[in-house]
Amino acid sequence: MKLNVDRHEQETIKNAIDHWHQENLIDDNTARRLHASYEVKGFDWRRLAQYSFWIALSCIVLAFLSLFIDQQVLDLVSRLYQTPNIVISAFCAILATLFYYLGSYNKKRHPEKLFSNESLMVLGVFATATSIGYLGKIIEKENGAYSLLFFVSIVIYTLLALKLHSKTIWAFMLIALGIWFAMETAYHSNWGFKFWGMNYPLRFTLFGAMLTAFALFVQNKVNILRPFHQLSYITGVLYLFISLWLLSIFGNYDDLDKWAEVKQFHILYWGVLSTLVSLAFAWYGLKNKDVIAREFGITFLIINLYTRFFEYLWDNVNRAIFFSLLAMSFWIIGKKAEKIWSGTFLKK
Structure with a gap:
């Protein structure tokens, strides 16, 4: 049985076999056998399945939003509005449990159906979020209750991800963790834009750095958390670099009017910091063969350099x-x- 590969993989495999042959690591007969052991697949059905399920989930969201355009549906919703929030919360919790069960059951019976199984997990995540949201309506917005509810959702998603071995649920947990961090710091600053003298980009720079450090130095050493190490690492680096990039543009300002009055070179040190961090990641990735650090470091180094290019030359140089x-x-x-x-x- 031949190995099915796409065109990009075929080129890589062919170059590798040719290189081994030229370096006399394999003989002519072995090279011919290796070349004959694979074939280019005619159509990438895996990618089609992936995109199809993404589109299906998007259509579910659009269908839900479209319900509120139809007048008959609006009338029905207005009649259902009297339904107690606790009932809706409980119903969504049951629905979420059903989706998680179906996703886990199908994952055990049909592990090859990756995208359909994870789509059920995503629906479970949405149902869980809805259940917690209606629970928030019961508790009300006092004493930072919404922040507490997001923390509850983080605990639920973490336990479910570990129990069901779902990277999709873990990804939503990391997103919820970021939202919780934003809400918690905003609550403790009386819903202002600064917390302990830090605006949102600076806060999330530290948050991303801590998440990245946790993924690198802690999570990879804990057996139960190790399968999610790479996802946490990528998410932490994304939080870090996007926040650093925004920090290099806006500085530590919490007022856009004040920021607009300041010359960009007055906050150049944030751009220098962002560039140095990008260089450090690129160097670390190249030295330790860490693809994630290398790719993010080089990518954001280029983004930072061209951001400075536009900032300092767009208004000062002939087009x-x-x-x-x-x-x-x-x-x-x-x-x-x-x-x-x-x-x-x-x-x-």
């Missing part, structure tokens, strides 16, 4: 010169990337 410099910089990056891709740059 023709501006776009010429932009084209030249991308040409240089392209040439260097081409050399690295072909291997000639690394050999030198």
